[in-house]
Amino acid sequence: MLNKLVDYIKNNHPDTDVNVYLDAKYIQLNNAQLKQIADALERGDISSLPASSCSAKHFIFHFGSTFILVQKNTTDSNAVFTAELAWETDFLSVRSVRDKAKGFYFINFEFDDDYQVTLLETNKLIEGHVNNADKNQKIIGKVMPVLKGFMTAISD
Numbered sequence: 154m155l156n157k158l159v160d161y162i163k164n165n166h167p168d169t170d171v172n173v174y175l176d177a178k179y180i181q182l183n184n185a186q187l188k189q190i191a192d193a194l195e196r197g198d199i200s201s202l203p204a205s206s207c208s209a210k211h212f213i214f215h216f217g218s219t220f221i222l223v224q225k226n227t228t229d230s231n232a233v234f235t236a237e238l239a240w241e242t243d244f245l246s247v248r249s250v251r252d253k254a255k256g257f258y259f260i261n262f263e264f265d266d267d268y269q270v271t272l273l274e275t276n277k278l279i280e281g282h283v284n285n286a287d288k289n290q291k292i293i294g295k296v297m298p299v300l301k302g303f304m305t306a307i308s309d
Contacts, residue, residue, distance in 0.1 A: 155179060155213070158220055158239055161257050166277050174213065174222060181215040182303070190302040199302050203266040204233040206308040214300060221300060232263035232271065238296065260289045268301045270294075 159171050182190075193199045214221045218241035226232045238260040259277040264270045270293050272286060 154218075154241075155215070155220070157241075158257060162277075165256070169277070173211075173224075176211070177222060177224075178209070178212040179215065180212055180303075184217075187216055187299060190299055190306070194298055194302045199305050201268075201301065202305045202308045204264060204268055204301075204304060205266050207234075207304040209304070209307060214303060216299070219296065221296065223300070223304075226263060230263065231265050233266050235261070235263045235273070236300075237261050237275070238293065240292070260293060262293055264297070268297060270297060 155174070159174055162169050162171050162174070190199070209223070210225045212223055214223060220239040222237045222239070224235050226235050239257045240260075242256055242258045257277075259275045261273040261275040262270050263273060270290075272289055272293070275284075278284060
């Protein structure tokens with residue numbers, strides 16, 4: 154599925170450097186692993202650690218039809234990590250090589266040491282689709298607990 158995302162980016166966003174995806178460590182979790190993380194979070198088995206405790210600098214977190222490219226923030230911002238969520242949708246890709254293809258919906262965001270999220274602008278928009286900040290915030294709100302649990306689990 155990563156190949157599908159890379160092809161989509163190449164076809165629909167040719168100015169994007171796909172190497173940022175290809176050079177990242179790729180971690181895919183199945184439904185049972187996601188449930189295990191969710192259950193451990195609910196029970197309090199995973200103690201939350203600050204985002205800065207995670208030594209990973211660059212990785213792709215993949216579950217279901219969602220990818221999250223996570224990178225250590227190197228700017229002067231208070232954010233510890235920047236991220237780009239790519240979610241496979243039934244929207245048609247605009248400049249796809251095929252007539253009908255699934256597309257990807259992108260949400261860019263950053264988060265601080267307490268995993269507090271700030272949405273960022275993205276230039277990867279699906280033509281004709283209105284980007285809704287409230288909807289994006291809800292989507293990120295659903296994935297952040299699992300991302301936080303995963304990052305805590307792999308922290309030093």
